[in-house]
Amino acid sequence: MTLLFAIVSVLTFAAVGTYLYQVLVRKIELRDDGRLVDKVVLVRSLLSDYSSIASIDRAPAPFRHSVHGIDGLVLRLSSMDGKVILQTTAPMYFPSTLSPQGLVPITRTPQAEDVHRQSWAPDELRVLNAIGVLGDVAGTPVQISISRPRSRHSEFLRHYLLNLACAVTLGATVVAVLGFLIVRQGMAPLRMVISQANNISTHRMNTRLPAQRGPLELRELGAAFNAMLDRLEDGVQRLSGFAADLAHDLRTPVNTLMMETQVALSRPRTVEEYQTLAASNLEEYEHLATMIENTLFLARVDNAGLAINRQTLDAQAELLRIRNYFEGLAEEAGITLTLAQTAANATLDADATLLRRALGNLLSNAIAHTPRGGAITLTLRQADDGLQIDVANTGDGVAAQHLPHIFERYYRADSARPSNASTGLGLAIVRAIMRLHGGEATVHSMPGATTTFSLRFCSAPTC
Ligand SMILES: Nc1ncnc2c1ncn2[C@@H]1O[C@H](COP(=O)(O)OP(=O)(O)OP(=O)(O)O)[C@@H](O)[C@H]1O
Ligand SMILES: [Mg+2]
Structure with a gap:
């Protein structure tokens, strides 16, 4: 400069x-x-x-x-x-x-x-x-x-020309020196930004720039820089929380596998005993595989590495299909699974595989949490700005304190009775899928009465 x-x-x-x-x-x-x-x-x-x-x-x-x-x-x-x-x-x-x-x-x-x-x-x-x-x-x-x-x-x-040349040289020199001093003075806050930026690492993310001081142009930069640090800090915190949760959730099945194998090896066993052990281990391996697959899916969604293949789907037909798929399971559990007809001929602009996965997660949760004799209702509604699919089930529901966290990864509301088959990622995947579609997933629960999960597909131009 x-x-x-x-x-x-x-x-x-x-x-x-x-x-x-x-x-x-x-x-x-x-x-x-x-x-x-x-x-x-x-x-x-x-x-x-x-x-x-x-x-x-x-x-x-x-x-x-x-x-x-x-x-x-x-x-x-x-x-x-x-x-x-x-x-x-x-x-x-x-x-x-x-x-x-x-x-x-x-x-x-x-x-x-x-x-x-x-x-x-x-x-x-x-x-x-x-x-x-x-x-x-x-x-x-x-x-x-x-x-x-x-x-x-x-x-x-x-003579005049000579004087003029001297004056030009002198003037230019004075301006250059003054310019240098002004630039130096003006850039001083930038040097502070550099030294602060050098101090920031994933372990030390609480440093913030004094955005209220310095020249006006740099104050804006400082505010934007601080906002970026806030976002990064939040991201890093969530990432480390996610890593800790993942490690914690992987540790349980791995420990179980280790313990079972150690016990089995502690003395000679019959072939039948080894077969039982292998079958039990297989269950754990399947659980681990599901957890890894779900985690990878969420990681790909987070890194925007997942391309969605949108198609125009017949919403009613999709719900019918998923109901037929889960009908057997519901029947086995003594639950009635019904489809409410409210928005016939409605179409949905969505990725069929991802939509089925989201609905599948909601229905398997509903079946798991509905007591024998209860009911699950699938409803399709036409909202103002798009279609909405509700999955409602009777049962204990979700306590109010759990509702804000229920879509978080590895969050289980009923930790008192953890199931071996549960990874705590089902609803996180539902929310990620809805975000990929530009929509949202919400929950309403009246403990002891009904719990309703809603998928809102927004089709308004403002979405
Ligand atoms: N329909 C429901 N009724 C009551 N509680 C529910 C319902 N659906 C989800 N929950 C609560 O929300 C928690 C999180 O659900 P989520 O689907 O994310 O995990 P999960 O079902 O435990 O495991 P998985 O990854 O196998 O689905 C559940 O552990 C459960 O406590
Ligand atoms: Mg689930």
């Missing part, structure tokens, strides 16, 4: 300096051309006092005085056939012939525009040619030529 600041200031100063220099050169040129015009007017009036060319030869002093004192100014009077009558400088210091370009007639007063240039090595001249007459208006015409070398001010301009 400092370098850019310096480059920009050098360019700006140089552009301004060049402009000022050009303006000065032009102004000086105009003023000097104006002087030539004044002299021509003066010489014309002097000529009117002379009656003949010979009289000029006799008294040339007024003409010489007319250009006296102005550095480099030369007057030449010549007859109309080109013969020099008077020249205020020695012949070798002046071109022998002056171009008659722009000869101003006697009828007109010369202007600065009539001044033209004539090259005369090693310099360049500014020349004004005009006609003057001796005596009265009808007198002998005489050619007046007044010139000045263009380089008359070159020394002065060179």
Whole structure:
């Protein structure tokens, strides 16, 4: 930034300096051309006092005085056939012939525009040619030529240019140094952000930036940075909680397997005993496999690595299918499973496999928690912003304190009677599936009466 600041200031100063220099050169040129015009007017009036060319030869002093004192100014009077009558400088210091370009007639007063240039090595001249007459208006015409070398001010301009270059360099340097100091001062809070950021790790995530101090632009950065840290801290905490829960839940079946195997190996066993052990172990292995599969599924959903394959599904047909699938199980448990007809011909834009998995999880929970003689009802409703599927069952229900956590991973409301087949991931998967579909899963429970899990598929454009 400092370098850019310096480059920009050098360019700006140089552009301004060049402009000022050009303006000065032009102004000086105009003023000097104006002087030539004044002299021509003066010489014309002097000529009117002379009656003949010979009289000029006799008294040339007024003409010489007319250009006296102005550095480099030369007057030449010549007859109309080109013969020099008077020249205020020695012949070798002046071109022998002056171009008659722009000869101003006697009828007109010369202007600065009539001044033209004539090259005369090693310099360049500014020349004004005009006609003057001796005596009265009808007198002998005489050619007046007044010139000045263009380089008359070159020394002065060179000095000016040098001064200007020094001023530009000095100005640019001062601006660069000030720019450096300003940038340094302005960036100081950023260095603090860097040092704070260097201190943050997964073990130390409680550091926050002082977002109320520093320049306004950095305060916004600080607030955004702090908000990002909040999100990260929350994520890291959940991740470590998740890892701890996972380890805890894997430990129980692995310990059971180990214990059973140790007991079996403690003395010789019959083939039947080994077969019973293997069958029991197989059950544990299946449980472990389900847990690992469910955990992987949730991890893939979390990392957005799961592509969903949306199809337009006949919602009624899907519910019928799932009811038929669970009918046998419900019957075995002495539970009636019914399908309430409320939104016929409704379609659902969802991934069929994931929808079946979510409904399957809700129904297996319902069957597990409905006492013999109870009832499970599947209802399809048309809500304002989309379809809703309710799975309601009678039974003890879920106590109010468990409701906010029931969709969390590894959360079991009835920990007093943990089942071997339970992984505590079923509802977490239901919620993850609904999030993938842009919908949500909710629960209402009246302990002792009914518990209703609702899946809301949002189809409004605002979803
Ligand atoms: N219909 C229901 N009635 C009462 N309690 C329920 C019901 N559904 C779920 N629960 C409670 O919510 C807890 C979490 O359910 P979730 O499906 O996530 O796990 P799980 O059923 O224990 O194990 P799995 O991973 O095998 O499904 C259950 O342990 C249970 O206590
Ligand atoms: Mg379950």
